[in-house]
Each structure stands twice: as structure tokens, then as C-alpha cells.
Amino acid sequence: MVFDQIDREILSLLARDGRLTFRELGDAVHLSANAVSERFRRLQAGGVIRHIRATLSPSALGRDLHAQIEVKMAAGTSAQEFENALRHLPQVVSATLMTGSFDYVVRVACSDREDLMGLTETLRRHAGVSETYTRVILHEVELVNAV
Missing domain, CATH: 1.10.10.10 (Winged helix-like DNA-binding domain superfamily/Winged helix DNA-binding domain)
Structure with a gap:
């Protein structure tokens, strides 16, 4: 277009x-x-504008701890199964399928460290994840460079 x-x-x-x-x-x-x-x-x-939607503030909803969890899938777990499991976890903001050592990078917003630990355990036990590597986000700059 x-x-x-x-x-x-x-x-x-x-x-x-x-x-x-x-x-x-x-x-x-x-x-x-x-x-x-x-x-x-x-x-x-033309598909350039896909959606007009509200962007919620996780912090305003009590989710002040932001992190990225790199995820390695367990053998036999499909991407679709993993993504469907993520849809039921309210802490998950986004998930990106990647190349490299880990399969996905999952962006999360948790209420505190215990919530983050619980989420990590849920991923391992119920979402077909064999390994995780978590990094807490200290500061993020949101850049809006549409075109």
C-alpha cells in the first residue's frame, strides 16, 4: 500500500x-x-491500521514488578499449546517467539516477587516449559515511532 x-x-x-x-x-x-x-x-x-484500543497501565492495576522471562519449551510442547496456556495468565503482557537458545521471551507484569515466582512455577508445571531465565525490568522507555 x-x-x-x-x-x-x-x-x-x-x-x-x-x-x-x-x-x-x-x-x-x-x-x-x-x-x-x-x-x-x-x-x-489496507491493513495499516489494525486496531484502535486502550493501553492499560499494569502499575495502575497493582502490577508494579515488570520482567522478561526467557522460556525454553519442553519436548513435545507446541507453540500453539504454549500460547494458549499464556492466555489464561493475567500477568502476561506479551510473548515473542525468538531464534536462539530460548524459544520465547515473555513480558510480564506482576504484583510482587512472590507473584513472579508463582508465575514462573506455573509456566514450568502447566505450560510445557522446561527452562526459564528471568530478568527484572528496572526502567523502560516507550517510544512511539509509528512510521
Whole structure:
């Protein structure tokens, strides 16, 4: 799909704040709300814009301990089985299938160390995991560079 600099500006603005109205977007890129609406629908139909959703703050929900858990799958556990097991664990923020020594990197937000330890044990016992390597995240910078 071909898109121009105005499309890129619209995408960048929406990546920072998905609640912007077409009028607000139009004011920012010097177009009418109708013109922005047409561009939005084209970008959405073309698969560039997949979702507009709320991003929840784990810390505001009492999950202040953030970590990455590298996971090595047990023999016989499929990626689909593992990913389905993760969907039932509220601490899991995301999971990325990787190359290298470990199969997945799982991003988690836990309430405290005990919660993190319990989650790690759950992964080993019920999610087909043979080995984990956990690192606590001390600081994270969220960069929104959409295009």
C-alpha cells in the first residue's frame, strides 16, 4: 500500500493518542475532517491500521514488578499449546517467539516477587516449559515511532 507524508503524520498522531477525532487530526495535518476520515478508512482497509484500543497501565492495576522471562519449551510442547496456556495468565503482557537458545521471551507484569515466582512455577508445571531465565525490568522507555 502506498501512503504519503500526510498519512504518516496521521499514523504517528494516532499511535500516540488513538482517541483523537478526525477534526483534531485534520487540524494537525491541515486537512478537513472528511479528508482525514477517508484516509483513515483507506489505511484501515489496507491493513495499516489494525486496531484502535486502550493501553492499560499494569502499575495502575497493582502490577508494579515488570520482567522478561526467557522460556525454553519442553519436548513435545507446541507453540500453539504454549500460547494458549499464556492466555489464561493475567500477568502476561506479551510473548515473542525468538531464534536462539530460548524459544520465547515473555513480558510480564506482576504484583510482587512472590507473584513472579508463582508465575514462573506455573509456566514450568502447566505450560510445557522446561527452562526459564528471568530478568527484572528496572526502567523502560516507550517510544512511539509509528512510521
